[in-house]
Amino acid sequence: SQKIEQNSEALNIQEGKTATLTCNYTNYSPAYLQWYRQDPGRGPVFLLLIRENEKEKRKERLKVTFDTTLKQSLFHITASQPADSATYLCALVANTGNQFYFGTGTSLTVIP
Amino acid sequence: DTGVSQNPRHKITKRGQNVTFRCDPISEHNRLYWYRQTLGQGPEFLTYFQNEAQLEKSRLLSDRFSAERPKGSFSTLEIQRTEQGDSAMYLCASSREMNTEAFFGQGTRLTVV
Secondary structure, three states, X not given: OOEEEEOOOOEEEEOOOOEEEEEEEXXXXXXXXXXXXXXXXXXXXXXXXXXXXXXEEEEOOEEEEXXXXXXXXXXXXXXXXXXXXXXXXXXXXXXXXXXXXXXXXEEEEEEO | OOOOEEEOOEEEXXXXXXXEEEEEOOOOOOEEEEXXXXXXOOOEEEEEEEOOEEEEEOOOOOXXXXXXXXXXXXXXXXXXXXXXXXXXEEEEEEEOOOOOOOEEOOOEEEEEO
């Protein structure tokens, strides 16, 4: 079955630095990959989507890369702010779009 | 567009009781998903509807769980004979079409005592 791994340890970084989160997967060939943000007690909120034929996607301070050979996606937050503190989830989606397979999430804390 | 709405937000029930949750998706979205999430884990897929048809159901889902989406609008998730292991956050999400983002509700937190 598919396996999705995100940074197992919580990530603490200083305000203004770039946060880099990883998402590795095995036994799966997703059509596209999504990143979500989740705050405590709330549902995930969509951030970015990247397709299998795209290498990189950007949105404001966010950047996502997708390497289907390495089976890895990297999620970057530049000029990080304390308000970026949250759990970030990656989700893999098949061509049918019938299921989103989520990783366990990475907890990010940006220290002022 | 008022977003995805889930009710109730919290539910405490005794073991063995039945519970039902409701999800109202964004009105023009034809795809609807149910997920379960426990502390420290990512959302785990339960089932998927396209309009009123339930097209996919997790093999991990016990027969005590059933979901419906009559008329392709709101959806309900029922858990019969609840067990303590059912305690979790139940999330509903909807999307317009394939290859687009899913919009999640705030979830229903179930506690089985």
